[in-house]
Amino acid sequence: MKPVKYVVFCAVTLILLMSFKEAVFSANDIKLPKPAFTGKMSVESAMLKKKSVRHFSKDPLTLEQVSQLLWAANGALPVDAISGATVKTLPSAGGIYPLEIFLLTGSDTVKGLPAGIFQYYAISNSLVQISQGDGRLALAQAALSQLWIASAPAVVVIAASFNKMTAKYGNQGIKYVFMESGSSNQNLFLQAEALGLRIGTVGAFEEGSVSSAIKIPAGVTPLFIVPVGK
Numbered sequence: 001m002k003p004v005k006y007v008v009f010c011a012v013t014l015i016l017l018m019s020f021k022e023a024v025f026s027a028n029d030i031k032l033p034k035p036a037f038t039g040k041m042s043v044e045s046a047m048l049k050k051k052s053v054r055h056f057s058k059d060p061l062t063l064e065q066v067s068q069l070l071w072a073a074n075g076a077l078p079v080d081a082i083s084g085a086t087v088k089t090l091p092s093a094g095g096i097y098p099l100e101i102f103l104l105t106g107s108d109t110v111k112g113l114p115a116g117i118f119q120y121y122a123i124s125n126s127l128v129q130i131s132q133g134d135g136r137l138a139l140a141q142a143a144l145s146q147l148w149i150a151s152a153p154a155v156v157v158i159a160a161s162f163n164k165m166t167a168k169y170g171n172q173g174i175k176y177v178f179m180e181s182g183s184s185n186q187n188l189f190l191q192a193e194a195l196g197l198r199i200g201t202v203g204a205f206e207e208g209s210v211s212s213a214i215k216i217p218a219g220v221t222p223l224f225i226v227p228v229g230k
């Protein structure tokens, strides 16, 4: 590569990485399998099958399935080689991408992952464990004791940094964050159906109770609890 092209390439890469404002490299990263960009079910069939369930078998999920679900919820798309635009699997006002995704697992409920609470990083397609041990029951109790949540082998929490959005859009940004969490929730439903998994969604909880139950970082507000399993 010619020196000028190399400098441009490096600068563009740096800007793209910074625009996501995520920790890209970390010693604690658990690298996830690369998500598949094609599947066995059409989007129409996935919509036809879409159904909320509230009980799950004890069968564990694979790391591939979990990776695919997290990518659908808030994953990065391949960088556009011409425009250099970096976008995710859902639209975001001003390209701000305020959502943060967390994953709760139990012991042996996801093959290859210990019991714990993890944060998902889209650019590196990886997880960072933020706490050890099975947090699913505490989460279910914080969600108005909807205990069925704890029976799911994987529980995704869609959360957001409202400040990221309101810093640019003021009060209007609050509405945008709620809109975007709905996109993420729907992506999860369609992806779960396409993988032949079962899924439910929970909005009935008090945000503060859920935040302290699963100790998500300050400034991040939980919006949906999404249990997934078989």
Ligand SMILES: Cc1cc2nc3c(=O)[nH]c(=O)nc-3n(C[C@H](O)[C@H](O)[C@H](O)COP(=O)(O)O)c2cc1C
Pocket (backbone or CB within 6 Å): 050, 051, 052, 053, 054, 146, 200, 201, 202, 203, 204, 205
């Ligand atoms: C914003 C929102 C909040 C919800 N909260 C809960 C909840 O707290 N508990 C629950 O069991 N289901 C919850 N649901 C799921 C709905 O009850 C479910 O989508 C509805 O009954 C329609 O069923 P279907 O999804 O199978 O079509 C929620 C759905 C949405 C969109």
